[in-house]
Amino acid sequence: MTIFFDGVAFGMLLFLISVGLSVTLGLMNFINLAHGAFAMLGGYACVVLLNRYGVPFLATLPFAILIPALAGIVLERTLYRRLYAASELDQVLFSIGLVFMSVAAAHYFFGAQQQPLHLPAFLQGQIHLPGMDVGVYRLFLVIVGLVVALGLQWSIIKTSFGAKLRASVDNQRVARGLGIDVNRVFSLTFALGSALAGLGGAMGVEMLGLDPEFPVKYLVYFLIVVTVGGTGNILGSLYAAILLGVADVAGKYYIPQIGAFIIYAVMVAALIFRPHGLFGRSHN
Template sequence: MAAAAFIFLYGLSYGLVLCLVALGLVVTMGLMRVINLAHGAFAAFGGYLAITLIQRAGMPYALAVPLAVLAVAAFGVVAERLVYARLYSKSQLDQVLVTIGLNLVAVAVLSMLFGPNIVPLQLPDALRGNLDLGLRTFEVYRVFAGAVCVAVIAGLWWVFERTSTGARLRAAVDNRSMAQATGMNVPLLFSMTFALGCGLAALGGILAAPILPMEPMWPMKYLVLVLVVVALAGHGQLTASIAVAAIVGIVDTGGRYLFPQYGAFVIYLLLISLMIARPDGLLVDRAERA
């Protein structure tokens, strides 16, 4: 029971943080139809910037986190106008090659600025320590990170599924010329949506820092897991991403806990199996696919 509780609780908290990072890619790739394989770089920028503000500038955690998220989102607006806007009309291969190149540049810049080693994130005293849950103890920080992820994910779902903003974005993606003819400022809408995706990535990177420590190879190292969530969730499926990320987190945690020598391969076996059985997404209804 203690082992099962560990796998479930730690896997769920890990999956929620992973989901937050992945949702930024779901927004840019699933809704805007641009393949942004440099997404992990924005998450790493958020994590490193928060660490710098806390440990070098002396800012409190509660102030450093939103400032880092806003800074990365603003950087995302600049990057979207200068680079990504030129990729919207390009082929998927061009998008993959350019964004992978940007990821490699980000790795080199992070190595130059922060060195090759892991840089830890100092947590405030309120987020340290453990909670006694009976079967085992559980880190206070993971409860906090999970709660933040749930709140942000719920807000994002509401914006895209229950407001006119989500409807306008889908209309602009499906038929850009018609959307512009109705008076929509499509370039501004795309810039703001891309900034949102970058901000989500940054927040996910910050929350993940104590769980997936910051290192220069972070943008490449964890990109695969984010892509697993996006692939299994299906094209632009925000709600499905939550369930898929939880499953990925629990399976990955369970594999590493039960089979430490081979645990890293369990998640890839899951991906291969599910992509064969459900190529359009884990929770996509068969009737819907037909």
């Protein structure tokens, strides 16, 4: 049960970082492989404020959300917007270029070493329950992940902004004819995806570590979550992240020789039976 809970917590962390990619890839139809760079930016914002300026951990999280969101708005308006109508290959090559630029920038400003993160005392330790030990910080991750998932699903399905976003994605010309500011909707959506990545990056420093190679090291994990869950499906990404998190942690614990292989085996099996993802819909 302890291993299962650790897997759920790891899955929640994957969800927090990946759900922003689900938003931009699934709802905006834009392949942003530089998504991990925004997560890394949130992580560095957290550790710099915590280690250099003594800002409490929880107080760093709003900055870890706001700074990537602002960076997302700037990049969307200056660079990404020019590629919305471009081919998938152009989008992939451009965003991969941004990944390596972000890696080089992180090396230059922060060095190649892993960044330390010291959690506050109330987030350390374990809660002993019958049959399992629950890490306090992992429980915190699970709670935050559930709140984000429910809030995001509600905002996309139930709010006027969500309706405007879906209309803008389906048909930009008609959306503009109805008075929707499509450019503003896309900017805000991209900022939302970047902000969620920053939050996940900050909260993931303790479990994943943080160094300049972060966007490359975990890119495949983020893509697997979005692909298995079904692009644009928020709850699908949540379920897929939990499934993959449990499979990854259990595999590395019980069969460490091939533990890292398990998550890829689960992905292959899921896509063989559900090519559009566990909760995706066929486009035919």
